[in-house]
Amino acid sequence: MRYLSLHDLSYLLVLTLARFYLLQRNNQAVVPTSEDTLDTPLASPENSSKMVKTLPFAGIRVPVPVPGFGAMGITSFMSTRMSAEQEEPVLLKAIELGCTFWDTAVAYDAGLNEKILGDFIRKHNVLASKCGFDVFGDFSVANSRSHIRSYINGTIERLGFAPDLYSLHRIDPKTPLQESIGTLEELRKEGKTKYIGLSECSAKTLREANSIAKIDAVQLEYSAFETIHETTGLIETAKELDVAFVAFSPLGHGWLVDDIPFQSPDDFAPDDLRRTSPKFQGDNFYKNKAIADEMKRIAAAKGCTLAQLALAWVAAQDMITIPGTTKVKRLEENWASREVELSEDEMLSIRKLVDANKPVGDRFAGPNAAAIGH
Helix, strand or coil: CCCCECCCCCCCHHHHHHHHHHHHHCCCCCCCCCCCCCCCCCCCHHHCCCCCCECCCCCCECECCCCCEECHHHHCCCCCCCCHHHHHHHHHHHHHHCCCEEECCCCCCCCHHHHHHHHHHCCCCEEEEEECECCCCCCCECCCHHHHHHHHHHHHHHHCCCCCEEEECCCCCCCCHHHHHHHHHHHHHHCCCCEEEEECCCHHHHHHHHHHCCCCEEEEECECCECHHHCCCHHHHHHHCCCEEEEECCCHHHCCCCCCCCCCHHHCCCCCHHHHCHHHCHHHHHHHHHHHHHHHHHHHHHCCCHHHHHHHHHHCCCCEECCCCCCHHHHHHHHHHHHCCCCHHHHHHHHHHHHHCCCCCCCCCHHHHHCCCC
16 A cells, blocks of 8 residues: 655645546545555646645655645634635635645634535545544543544544545643554544644654654644744654645744734734734734844845745745635735745845744743643
């Protein structure tokens, strides 16, 4: 049996589409079997000027367009929940652009985010989802065999098909990795997912997990605004083990855009996740905003937007980015980052700025902070 490389997991699109359509037409189950392999590229080169990066998935390599799409904001945390009429244009634009690596989780509005994307994606995309929180209970971290098996079944039911990549959203230190990773490998063999991954883990955990079963991807926060994982050993470990690095919040939770609409910590909506982030509170807000202003100057000299510069910088480091947005205009802007090529001098200039201007404040607070890095 061969497993695909996810360092470019979206040449998968055409073959997946064809398969789903044929199966649905014939009223067959849409859950892929563990025998499925995709040797044929999915996105046609003529529709994609840059199939940027290739992610390691052991054996064959499948090019995936970067950036991807982080769908959390469609239903959760970053703004008031969108209506179906608001969601549709954003998702349609992503498809139109060829943006085919999307990320969701059961934690995003108790599965509603998965359901919305599932209804839409089964015709179009490669999908990654996650389990690892007791979403229908106390929202504690949970990695037990029974949790993983229960949640993958719920994900498949809501999506209408098996996710291509299934990851542990957080690591539960109380559950042995042999149990949790072993269960993920069982799901892969049963055809309930093609690839398995981890999110917000430690380098030690990634290495140990990969010794139990091949880990295909690790999802972590990374941007010009947040480079903490350069000091934890995670980036180096992922490269060494040939594990795809999926960077969430590559725009710094909204800092790295030209026209951020927030001028003070009080401007965030009551249910906006950034109200609980130390980086966006008190004096930290104003100090961190100054970092974004410095990045804007480099973007202006390059002739691109700040968001495009930030995304291109991360992608140039062999990472899949999944910026989220609720607006078609932003989606188009993000996708155009594929056309931004950075010279060695420009990469060095950004690196000097990033290293000299570390953000102030922790990434998370309270239980959210306690759940990362295991």
